[in-house]
Amino acid sequence: MHSVSPAAAQYGSPEERGAPRAGGTRGGCAEGGEPDEVDRLKGRLISAWNNVKYGWTVKTKTHFSKHSPVYLFGRDYHLDTEEAVERFQTDFASRLWLTYRRDFPPLGSGLWSTDCGWGCMLRSAQMLLAQGLLLHVLGRDWTWPDAPFSASLAEMEPGKLAASEQGWRLWPSPAVPGLSPRQQEEEQQHRTLVSWFADHPQAPFSIHRLVELGRGSGKKAGDWYGPSIAAHILRRAVESSSGTSRLAIYVSQDCTVYKGDVAGLLRGGAAGAVIVLVPMRLGGETLNPVYVNCVKELLKLKACVGIIGGRPRHSLYFVGFQDDYLLYLDPHYCQPSVDTSQECFPLESYHCGSPRKMAFTKMDPSCTIGFYTQAGQDLDTLCAQLAQVLKAASTKDKYPMFSVVDGRAQDYGLEELCSRLAPLPALRPGRRSKGKKPEADDFVFL
Numbered sequence: 001m002h003s004v005s006p007a008a009a010q011y012g013s014p015e016e017r018g019a020p021r022a023g024g025t026r027g028g029c030a031e032g033g034e035p036d037e038v039d040r041l042k043g044r045l046i047s048a049w050n051n052v053k054y055g056w057t058v059k060t061k062t063h064f065s066k067h068s069p070v071y072l073f074g075r076d077y078h079l080d081t082e083e084a085v086e087r088f089q090t091d092f093a094s095r096l097w098l099t100y101r102r103d104f105p106p107l108g109s110g111l112w113s114t115d116c117g118w119g120c121m122l123r124s125a126q127m128l129l130a131q132g133l134l135l136h137v138l139g140r141d142w143t144w145p146d147a148p149f150s151a152s153l154a155e156m157e158p159g160k161l162a163a164s165e166q167g168w169r170l171w172p173s174p175a176v177p178g179l180s181p182r183q184q185e186e187e188q189q190h191r192t193l194v195s196w197f198a199d200h201p202q203a204p205f206s207i208h209r210l211v212e213l214g215r216g217s218g219k220k221a222g223d224w225y226g227p228s229i230a231a232h233i234l235r236r237a238v239e240s241s242s243g244t245s246r247l248a249i250y251v252s253q254d255c256t257v258y259k260g261d262v263a264g265l266l267r268g269g270a271a272g273a274v275i276v277l278v279p280m281r282l283g284g285e286t287l288n289p290v291y292v293n294c295v296k297e298l299l300k301l302k303a304c305v306g307i308i309g310g311r312p313r314h315s316l317y318f319v320g321f322q323d324d325y326l327l328y329l330d331p332h333y334c335q336p337s338v339d340t341s342q343e344c345f346p347l348e349s350y351h352c353g354s355p356r357k358m359a360f361t362k363m364d365p366s367c368t369i370g371f372y373t374q375a376g377q378d379l380d381t382l383c384a385q386l387a388q389v390l391k392a393a394s395t396k397d398k399y400p401m402f403s404v405v406d407g408r409a410q411d412y413g414l415e416e417l418c419s420r421l422a423p424l425p426a427l428r429p430g431r432r433s434k435g436k437k438p439e440a441d442d443f444v445f446l
Contacts, residue, residue, distance in 0.1 A: 062354065062355050062356050062357050064079055064322060064355075064357075065079075065322060065323065066078075066079050066080045067080075068322060068323050069322070070088060070320060070321075070322040070327065071296075071299055071300050071320040071321055071322070071327075072088065072091055072092060072319060072320040072327065073091075073095075073131070073140070073302070073304065073305070073306070073319060073320060074140075074299075074300060074301055074302030074303070074304060075091065075140075075302075076300075077091075089147075089353065089355075090143050090144075090147050091143060092319075092352075092353075092355050093144065093147035093351050093352065093353045094142065094143040094144040094147045094351065095127070095130075095131060095134070095319065095329065095351070095352075096127060096130035096131070096134065096193065096194065096197070096350055096351070097127065097329050097349075097350055097351055097352040098123045098126040098127050098130065098197055098331060098350070099123060099330075099331045099332070099333045099334070099335055099349075100114065100115055100116045100117075100119060100120070100123065100331060100332065100333060100334040100335065101114065101115065101199045101207070101334070101335055101336065101337045101338075102114035102116060102334055102335070102336060102337065103336055103337050104199035104200065104207075104208075104337040105199075105200060105201060105208070107207070107208055107211055107221040108211060108212075108220060108221045109221075111221065111222065112221045112222060114334070115207050115221075116334045118221075118222050118223070118224070119207055119225075119331075120310070120314070120315040120316075120331045120332055121224075121225040121226065121227065121230050121308070121310075121315040122207055122210045122211070122214075122225055122230060122233070123207075123315075123317075123331035124230070124308045124309075124310070124315045124316060124317040124331055125210070125225075125227075125230040125231070125233065125234050125308055126197050126205060126207075126210070127306070127317040127329055127331070128234070128275075128305055128306050128307075128308055128317060128368075128370050129205060129234050129237075129238070129275070130193065130197060130205075131305045131306055131319075132247070132275040132305045132370065132372050133193050133196070133244070133247070134193065135273075135305065135372045136244075136246070136247050136273050136372070137189050137193060138186055138189055138190070138193075140302065142186060144190065144347075144351060145179065145183060145187070146347070146348075147351055147353070190347070191340075191345075191347070194340060194347060194350050195340040195341070196241075196243065197350075198338070198339075198340040198341075199337045199338075200340075200341075203340075204237065204240075204241040204243055204244070205237055205241070209237055210233050210234075210237060213233050213236045213237055213240075214229065214233050216236070217229050217232065217233070226366060227279055227308045227309060227315075227366055227367050227368040228279035228366075228368065230308055230368065231249075231251045231277040231279050231308070231368045232251055234249055234275075234277065235249040235250075235251050235277070238275075246271055246272040246273065247271055247272070247273050247274070247275070248265045248271035248273075248274045248275075249274065249275045249276075249277060250262050250265060250274050250275070250276050250277065251277045251278075251279070252276070252277065252278045252279070252402060253409055255278065255279075255280050255401070255402040255403065256402065256403045256404075256405060256409075257276060257278060257383075257386070257402060257403070257404045257405070258405060258406075258407060258408050258409045259379070259383050259404060259405065259406050259407070260406060260407045260408040260411070261408050261409055262274055262276060262373070262379060263379060264408065266373075266374075266375040266376075266379065267375070272374060272375055273372060273373065273374045273375070274372075274373055274379075275305065275370055275371070275372055276370065276371045276372075276373060276382075277368050277369070277370050278368065278369050278370075278371075278401075278402045279366075279367075279368045280366075280367060280368070280369070280401055280402055281365050281366050281367075282295075282365040282366075282367065282401065283365035284365070285365075286361075286365065287360065287361065287363045287364070287365045288365065289360075289361070291393075291401060292324075292360050293393060294389060294390070294393035294401050295307075295321075295360070295369075295401075296321055297389045297392070297393065298369060298386075298389060298401075299318070299320055299321055301371070301382075301385055301386075301389070303371045303372055303373055303378075303381075303382045303385070304369070304370070304371055305370040305371060305372050306318055306319045306369075306370060307367050307368065307369045307370070308367060308368040308369075308370075309363060309364060309366070309367030309368070310363075310364055311358065311362045311363060311364050312364050314332070315331065316328040316329070316330055316331070316358070317329045317330075317331070318363075318367075321360075322357065324359060324360050324361075325357040325358060325359055325360070326357065326358050326359075326360060326363060327355055327356070327357055328356055328357070328358060329352055329356075330352075330356055335349050338350075371386075383404050386404045387404050390402070390403070390404070
C-alpha cells in the first residue's frame with residue numbers, strides 16, 4: 001500500500017480539474033451553448049434510471065455492539081440499556097439528512113431536474129454544512145422533539161415545489177401542541193435551516209446554488225465533484241449568503257491550518273464562528289491503515305462536524321464510528337422534492353432514523369474533514385486538541401494527516417513551509433487491482 005501525502009488532495013485528479021469525461025463533451029450542449037434534443041433525452045433517461053436505482057428502503061437494520069461505545073459528533077454512547085439506545089437514536093435522527101431529490105426546477109441549461117446518480121458529493125457537503133449550522137444556531141444539545149419518527153418515508157406524499165409570486169419566502173413554524181415557547185422558537189429555527197437547503201434556485205445552499213458556484217472550478221450539473229472542490233464550493237456559498245453573516249468557512253491550504261487566518265475571520269467581525277475544512281488524501285489507491293486511529297480520535301472531538309468522503313464512486317457523510325466501522329448518513333436515496341415555502345411542509349424526509357456502518361478499510365482516501373469553532377478560547381482549545389491528536393498519531397514513517405501552525409499563510413515562505421512538513425516517507429508495498437489506476441477523487445458519477 002502506498003503512503004501518499006494528504007496534501008495531494010489539493011491537486012486532485014483530472015476529474016477534479018474539470019477534465020471532460022470519456023465519450024462526452026465537456027459542456028454537454030450542442031454547438032451554440034444550448035442542449036440539443038439528444039442531450040435532453042439522455043438526461044431524462046439517466047434521471048429515470050437513477051430514480052429506480054436509488055429508491056432503496058430506509059428501513060434497513062444496522063447492528064451495533066453493546067460492548068463498545070458508539071461515537072457520534074464527539075459524544076460516546078454505550079448501548080447497553082434501552083435508555084442509552086433511545087438517546088443515541090434521537091441524537092442521530094436529529095441530524096439533517098440531505099439526499100437525492102427529483103422533480104425540482106431544472107438546473108443550469110435545463111437538462112437536469114434531479115441530481116440522482118451524480119450529486120451525492122454535493123449532498124454530503126450540504127450535510128456537513130447543515131451540522132455546522134445546527135451547532136451555530138441551536139447548539140449541540142438540541143434534538144428534534146419528533147425524533148426518532150415512526151412514519152415510513154416511502155409512504156410520504158410527494159411534495160410540490162413551485163416558486164411563489166412574491167419570490168422565496170420563509171413561513172413561521174406552525175404552533176406544535178405540547179412544546180414550550182423555547183421549543184417553539186427552536187422548531188422555527190429548525191424549519192428555517194431546512195429551508196436553506198431546499199431544492200430551489202433561491203435557497204442559499206440548494207443544489208442549484210452549489211452547482212452554480214461550481215462553475216468557477218469548471219464543473220456543471222452531472223459532473224464529478226471531489227471532496228476538495230466541495231469544500232471550496234461551501235466556502236463560496238457561505239460567503240455569498242446574507243443569512244449566515246455570523247458564520248464563515250475556512251479551507252486549509254496544502255493540509256495546513258493557519259491559526260492566524262482562522263482567528264482573523266473571527267476577530268475581524270466577519271463571523272462569530274468558523275467551520276474549518278481540511279481536504280486531504282490518506283493513501284494511494286486505498287486508505288492507508290496507519291491513519292485510521294487518527295481519524296477515530298478526530299471524530300471523537302466535540303468540535304468535529306464530520307467527514308465528506310465515502311468509498312470509491314460513492315460519496316457518504318461520516319458522522320462517527322464504532323470499533324472498526326464508520327457511521328454515516330447516506331445521500332443515495334431519491335426522494336420527491338419538498339416545497340419548503342409552505343407553512344406546514346413535512347420535515348420527515350430531512351431526517352434519517354436508520355444509522356448505517358461501513359468498514360474503515362472501504363473508505364476512499366480522498367476526503368474533507370470539518371471542525372466548528374467560535375471566537376475566543378474555543379479556537380485555542382480546538383487548536384490544542386488538534387495538535388495533541390496529530391502529534392500522538394505522528395510517526396517517522398508517515399505524513400501527519402494535516403498540520404496546525406501559528407500565524408497566517410502569508411507569513412510563511414515556501415522554504416519555511418516545507419521545513420514544517422514531515423519528510424517524505426518510503427512507499428509502502430501493497431495490493432493493487434490489475435489494470436486499475438488510482439484516482440484522487442473517484443467518487444460521484446455512478
